[in-house]
Amino acid sequence: MFALPFFRRDLPALKGDKVTLRVPLTNDYREWSALRGESRAFLEPWEPRWTPDELDRTAWRLRISRYREDYAQGTAIAFFIFEKSSGKLAGGITLGNIRHGVAQSGHIGYWIGERYGGRGLMTEAVKLVSRFAFDTLRLHRIEAACI
Numbered sequence: 001m002f003a004l005p006f007f008r009r010d011l012p013a014l015k016g017d018k019v020t021l022r023v024p025l026t027n028d029y030r031e032w033s034a035l036r037g038e039s040r041a042f043l044e045p046w047e048p049r050w051t052p053d054e055l056d057r058t059a060w061r062l063r064i065s066r067y068r069e070d071y072a073q074g075t076a077i078a079f080f081i082f083e084k085s086s087g088k089l090a091g092g093i094t095l096g097n098i099r100h101g102v103a104q105s106g107h108i109g110y111w112i113g114e115r116y117g118g119r120g121l122m123t124e125a126v127k128l129v130s131r132f133a134f135d136t137l138r139l140h141r142i143e144a145a146c147i
Contacts, residue, residue, distance in 0.1 A: 012136070014079065014128040019121050021079035021093065021128055024067055028080060029060045031089045035113040042114035074098060076106075081125045083116065090116040093125045095133055095142070104140040106133055 014021040024032070033055045036043070044050065053059045070076035076096035083090045091112035098106040108129060112122050133139045 012077070012132065014132055016084075016124040016128050018084055018119070018124050019090065019128070020082045020084055021125060022082070023071070024064060024078055024080045024092070026061070026064055028089065029057060032080070033060065035089055035091075039112075039114040042117075043111055047111065070096070074100070079125070079129065081112070081121060083119075083121060089113070090121050091125070093122075093129055095129050095137075098137070098139070104138065105142065106137075106139055107143050108133075109144075 012023075037055055040050070051059070067076075067078045070078070075098050076094060077098075078092065078094040078096075080089055081091040081093060082088065091110065093108065093110040095106050095108055108126060110122060110125065130142060133142050
């Protein structure tokens with residue numbers, strides 16, 4: 001018997017020693033917008049140009065909607081990274097551009113709040129998502145995406 005495709009299962013949560021990863025929820029808006037806002041100068045050199053409404057609640061709802069649609073289609077899964085010791089949002093990581101069939105591959109993209117950098121949180125998050133990609137989704141290759 002075949003297992004259900006990952007996008008038909010319950011939403012995953014991944015746990016490590018330093019971080020817990022779970023899908024973003026609508027009520028994460030305040031913590032997300034505060035962390036992104038205070039880390040803007042730190043993040044901007046590595047990300048696409050921020051729109052004027054980047055941190056607005058309306059843009060947030062569209063972002064959450066896109067995350068859910070991508071997950072339902074099996075093309076991506078976004079996680080928020082929470083520091084275990086504080087329970088605070090530290091960043092985000094997405095396994096996207098998931099391709100099945102012959103390719104069996106995907107891309108990882110990520111960001112971390114400036115105050116959480118250099119603590120090994122992202123290293124652990126990348127390891128957790130990589131393990132999820134290879135063991136659960138049975139992908140053969142993942143690439144780090146820089147946009």
